Amino acid sequence: MPFGPRVWETRFLKKVYSCSFQILRLRLKTATMINKRLLIKNLLAHNDESSFYDKKRQLNLHTKEGKAKFLKHICALSNSNPSNNSYIVVGVEDQDNTIVGDDFFDDSRIQNLVNAYLENPPKIQYENVPFPNLPKDKVVGLVTIKPKSKNSYFKKGIHTIEANTYFVRKGSNTSPTTEKIPYSKQNVETVISIENSSRNSIEHTLESVLDFINNRHKDLPSKYKVSKELFVVCWAGNKKKVRDKEYYSRVDIELVNEQVKLFYSFTNPIS
Numbered sequence: 001m002p003f004g005p006r007v008w009e010t011r012f013l014k015k016v017y018s019c020s021f022q023i024l025r026l027r028l029k030t031a032t033m034i035n036k037r038l039l040i041k042n043l044l045a046h047n048d049e050s051s052f053y054d055k056k057r058q059l060n061l062h063t064k065e066g067k068a069k070f071l072k073h074i075c076a077l078s079n080s081n082p083s084n085n086s087y088i089v090v091g092v093e094d095q096d097n098t099i100v101g102d103d104f105f106d107d108s109r110i111q112n113l114v115n116a117y118l119e120n121p122p123k124i125q126y127e128n129v130p131f132p133n134l135p136k137d138k139v140v141g142l143v144t145i146k147p148k149s150k151n152s153y154f155k156k157g158i159h160t161i162e163a164n165t166y167f168v169r170k171g172s173n174t175s176p177t178t179e180k181i182p183y184s185k186q187n188v189e190t191v192i193s194i195e196n197s198s199r200n201s202i203e204h205t206l207e208s209v210l211d212f213i214n215n216r217h218k219d220l221p222s223k224y225k226v227s228k229e230l231f232v233v234c235w236a237g238n239k240k241k242v243r244d245k246e247y248y249s250r251v252d253i254e255l256v257n258e259q260v261k262l263f264y265s266f267t268n269p270i271s
Helices: 005-028 036-045 064-080 107-117 188-196 202-216
Strands: 053-056 086-090 124-129 140-145 166-170 173-177 222-226 232-242 245-255 260-265
Touching: 036 086, 036 124, 036 140, 036 188, 053 064, 064 086, 064 107, 064 140, 064 166, 064 173, 107 124, 202 222, 202 232
Parallel strands: 053 086
Antiparallel strands: 086 140, 124 140, 124 260, 166 173, 222 232, 232 245, 245 260
16 A cells, blocks of 8 residues: 655655764764855965865866876875865866856765775865855865875876875975975964864854755755754755655755755656
8 A cells, every 4th residue: 555645755754864864973973063165165265275275167087187187186185284184175266266066976986086096095075065156956066185194195007197106285286296295284273273264153054044945945845854963954855746656856955054965866756
């Protein structure tokens, strides 16, 4: 006997919340309640690219050349920032910092690529951050490269980069090096200051929930849920009934505290 609409909705919501809060509990180990949209704005406002962050118009991981360029920046930023986070912002014009957005990317694909080519790979977190005025299928990518003590290098070659090559960051330039890489703490105070100024507030959270429901998804049924750890998840989806079963399309799930899109599906139905 087919389940009624309310049962299907309840089952779907349980899947959504269960999946979302499993992700959130993993994040709690290192959670700092940083508003990632605000962090991106603060990074872009910090003069130009520097030895602790880079920016890209788009992420091209479909070619060996594109993968090689991305990996060398990861390698260089990691080696030059052993005591603080470093960042890559994706979906921004290089000349004037205009936010144009890029496609939604899967975090696991990025980490797997880094692990495949770099020895002593840094831990990478790729987050899809929605911005006002961007199309619903576009986000700004934020790559967070976690600090570590051991230097990274290419364990195998790709494109024009040979195996056993080290890269470092000097200002806004990424370059190979054969010299010993010094342990640097020069960016620690600056990065901590930027991160502290990007911490979330109750005002930001409430504004984000209202924006999600009343503006960006006013044409879809939307809901929110607050976890006991005070994370707030919003979701929206369009119901579709097929042969007595209900599915959802145009599903959008966001962790509004940190302005991160956890899941997005514009056309694929989800049961």
